[in-house]
Amino acid sequence: MRSKLSVCPFTVIDVLELLLAALVLGPGVAHAQQAGNPACPGEEVFYNPGNGEDIVLPEGYRVEMFARDLNFPTGIAFQRAKGSFRVLVLQSGTGLPGACNNNEAPVFGGKFSPRNPFTPDVVIFDRAGNRIAGGLFKPTPNGSGFQPDGPAIDLAFENGFQGGRLFASDSNQGVRGAPGQGNNTSRLVTLDPGFDRLNVFINRLPTGDHPTEQIAFRGGFIYWSQGSATNSGVTGLDNGAGGNQHDIPCQDIVLSNNVWASLREGELTMTSGFSFHGVTRPGNTVAAFESAFEGLHACTGAILRARIDAPNPAATIEPFSWGYRNPFGIRFSPANHALNGRLFVTENGEDERGARPTNNAPDRLQVAEQNPDGTPDFHGWPDMFGFLDSTQAIFNPIGGPGDDLPPALVRQLDVPVKHVLAFPPQAPKQPLALEPTDVAAVGLDFAPDSFIHGVVKQGAALVAREGDFGFSPANGEPKEGHDIQLVNFSMQGQPLQISLSRFAFNCPQAAQAHGPDGAARCEDPTIKQAFVSQLRGINRPITAMFGPDGALYLVDYGAVRDFGQSDPRAQFQNPADAPLVQIPGTGVIWKITRTK
Secondary structure, three states: OOOOOOOOOOOHHHHHHHHHHHHHHOOOOOOOOEEOOOOOOOOOEEOOOOOOOOEEOOOOEEEEEEEEEEOOEEEEEEEEEOOEEEEEEEEOOOOOOEHHHOOOOHHHOOOOOOOOOOOOEEEEEEOOOOEEEEEEOOOOOOOOOOOOOOOOOOEEEOOHHHOOOEEEEEOOEOOOOOOEOOOOOEEEEEEEOOOOEEEEEEEEEOOOOOOEEEEEEEOOEEEEEEOOOOOOOOOOOOOHHHOOOOOOOOOOEEEOOOOEEEEEOOEEEEEOOOOOOOOOOOOOEEOOOOOOHHHOOOOOOEEEEEEOOOOOHHHHOEEEEEOOOEEEEEEEOOOOOOOOOOEEEEEEOOOOOEOOOOOOOEEEEEEEOOOOOOOOEEOOOOOEEOOEEOOOHHHOOOOOOOEOOOHHHHHHHOOOOOOOEOOOOOOOOOOOEEEEEOOOEEEEEEOOHHHOEOOEOOOOEEEEEOOOOOOOOOOOOOOOOOEEEEEEEOOOOOOOOEEEEEEEEEOOHHHEEEOOOOOEEEOOOOOOOHHHHOOOOOOOEEEEEEOOOOOEEEEEOOOEEEOOOOOHHHEOOOHHHOEOEEOOOOEEEEEEEEOO
């Protein structure tokens, strides 16, 4: 049944939410400047988004806080209603490993508590940022809501601002090795906010290091980014202590003779690529879709698609593009764009962790396009990191807290970063551009003409860059990430060229400046994410999307304490709380508008 969100009245749940908010907050409540995780006292962080006064933007743009105090928001969608519009925000729940992120902790009221910040839900705001409904689709014991162990990642209406069915992606096994309730638990679901009802569209998709992520629509298909099940092709201790599923190829592959070592409690375990932890099969052929659920044509590190109106959508799944480490952001470019309507993809590079650790691997900007014969094109992963072979010395691991071996053994056994495959299944397609290491380029959108001004050229894309998780040293000074990137393209019909620059990033208000072209500058190069530098600014931006009003809405996941390799001030305070401490109530939606 299709959603009737645009015409349905508020439900009883909506009214109760409004009353409860009034009772709990009351009028004129002052917000504290510190936030913590109730399950782990001592991990408190600075939290005061203000109105984004410490975010610098190019001349002609301004930022304001649209919504605050959210629990790990990851997705956003817009629905027109009665001459205005509503803003729907997906809160992802838990998803990162660590004792503090346990949604069963008594302090959160139980896994199925409607107030648990570590389970997914949807909240709805009016166009002024007033919360009008919330806590929708919370997990329930009978399974009628989102899966409790998350993360839920994206929201998208099939017809964009015109509505139609509302889709979401979720899973039940956290990312980066967080435990969950099993493999192949990613899903695509449809939501009806008017009746707080969730229906499964496709389930049993792969999970692991990265689940089913962002969603797009084109020509009768739903497309989604399906992240890699591992960090770099080998199932290690960073994958649910070795228990999570292995990567699934989209085409038949032949494994190299290389195997990788993991050490736990004095026991050494060897593992081949695209294999379960502890399984070695050097030189073997791995069939396409091996270990996908019951013959689904689902694979990992890929862009998949299915017929949106088929009686059995799961039976129509096919790989559109693959050979990515974690293809997160996906958006079709406009028809009159230099990319000629093709699918623009952001890809997160490999981390210094797990059984096949890498250092300095860049993020990538890619263009996905199915081959003329209907097979998916291939982008080189796990043996090509952008334009370069994995064996290049720049990628040699240096030893870090997330590796499966101690630093001395890493430098002995894991240098260079050896090939997973004996040879690629087809000639790899080169990326459009490389990003700095560990910026975590994630969600993106293309700017409408009404947003074009100064440094933002026609056809520009704005890319949210989540930033690193402290597995490796900082990527530079000033450090990149925790920001919005501007990607300008040449005009259609001209030789394809792009230029990359920072569009919005943290900078103390007194240190903000602009270049001769109006580009944003900061006179203080030491600034990091907001909670670390104690600024009214950005922590972990997950996606950026333009609303019906032409404004850019930035979804900021909030504060996460990490290993501290790139910045000791971000490090978790208690080693027992490692590795990644999520701080609930620190998520923010920022709104950026053109002023000239």
